[in-house]
Amino acid sequence: MSRSADDVSAARAISLDEVPVIDFAPFLSGSAGERQAVADAIAAACEEIGFFYLTGHGVPEAARDDVFAAARAFFARPKAERAGSAATPEWYRGWIGAPDADGFSRNTRLFEQYRMQHEWPADPEDMEHAAIFDQPNRFPADMPEFRRASEAYLEAMVILSRELLRAFALGLGLPEHRFDDWFRHPASQLSMNYYPLLPAGADDEVSNMVPHTDEGPFTILAQGEVGGLEVKRRDGAWIKAPPVEGAYTINVGDMMMWWSNGRFLSNLHRVRNRAGEERLSVPYFANPDRSVVVAPLPELAGDAPAYPAVKVADHLARFYATLSKNPHEIYG
Numbered sequence: 001m002s003r004s005a006d007d008v009s010a011a012r013a014i015s016l017d018e019v020p021v022i023d024f025a026p027f028l029s030g031s032a033g034e035r036q037a038v039a040d041a042i043a044a045a046c047e048e049i050g051f052f053y054l055t056g057h058g059v060p061e062a063a064r065d066d067v068f069a070a071a072r073a074f075f076a077r078p079k080a081e082r083a084g085s086a087a088t089p090e091w092y093r094g095w096i097g098a099p100d101a102d103g104f105s106r107n108t109r110l111f112e113q114y115r116m117q118h119e120w121p122a123d124p125e126d127m128e129h130a131a132i133f134d135q136p137n138r139f140p141a142d143m144p145e146f147r148r149a150s151e152a153y154l155e156a157m158v159i160l161s162r163e164l165l166r167a168f169a170l171g172l173g174l175p176e177h178r179f180d181d182w183f184r185h186p187a188s189q190l191s192m193n194y195y196p197l198l199p200a201g202a203d204d205e206v207s208n209m210v211p212h213t214d215e216g217p218f219t220i221l222a223q224g225e226v227g228g229l230e231v232k233r234r235d236g237a238w239i240k241a242p243p244v245e246g247a248y249t250i251n252v253g254d255m256m257m258w259w260s261n262g263r264f265l266s267n268l269h270r271v272r273n274r275a276g277e278e279r280l281s282v283p284y285f286a287n288p289d290r291s292v293v294v295a296p297l298p299e300l301a302g303d304a305p306a307y308p309a310v311k312v313a314d315h316l317a318r319f320y321a322t323l324s325k326n327p328h329e330i331y332g
């Protein structure tokens, strides 16, 4: 099936002025001055739109190709087999289907996910959240390559996320290692997202994934070849953030906005797959260690914190409880 010009070729031709492309290579191997320049460019993007594309990130192309091949193979399986590795409230890892619905509305969840986490040692101090954080991943038993590719990719993401944290810190005018202690056993999540086509008759109000912000500090999104991601500009217009070859799409989430006391924007985005073929994406939702309490950093907020303090495990548990639901069940 051919992709519509709207979402693929034309999307590539849009001006990238709004979502800037930043080369991370000088941050990974440059001088202090070069590192600060990259961090400043990232900070400017985070203040203006909360999104940027990252090239020169050092993640091997093969790691990314392999994880997409794994996702493609998983979502090509019959539903009963996908459901064989379903996530449950008691074991919060695995496949989350789209709710069965006769019709659809602007509030229907029109995508599936396969979610996994790092497998860190259990935290005896936090039995309350053991079901969410202390279980192993629910890999399909008969797909060894899926498991291998996913584990290799998780490893690549934790490495890149630690580098990005240093860039965010420098961009905020903080010591580069300001966030390091909070990411020893990060409660980060990797998701493979599968978006079928929007149903025929879907009007402009209908999205596969409704407008939302991400709940953690930031997200490292790998888009496949098919576009569909849209970002809300400050003037209220939705702009396309199409895949840029070899680049990650990085966005600020709620926790980074809170830490920065609102200087960095956790921006609304949505997915509308109108490309005429199925879409895959692989976001890595970076999260701090589950016991961390996130609050505006005192050195940035002074005595005027704009957000309350929130414990990571509590915040994520509340969010995960909503994941398989349709948005209207969550937002009313």
Ligand SMILES: O=C(O)CCC(=O)C(=O)O
Residues within 6 Å of the ligand: 191, 193, 209, 214, 221, 223, 228, 229, 269, 270, 271, 280, 281, 282, 283
């Ligand atoms: O698939 C995408 O491009 C974005 C996914 C997303 O926003 C999410 O999973 O939170």
Ligand SMILES: [Fe+2]
Residues within 6 Å of the ligand: 212, 213, 214, 269
């Ligand atoms: Fe998102």
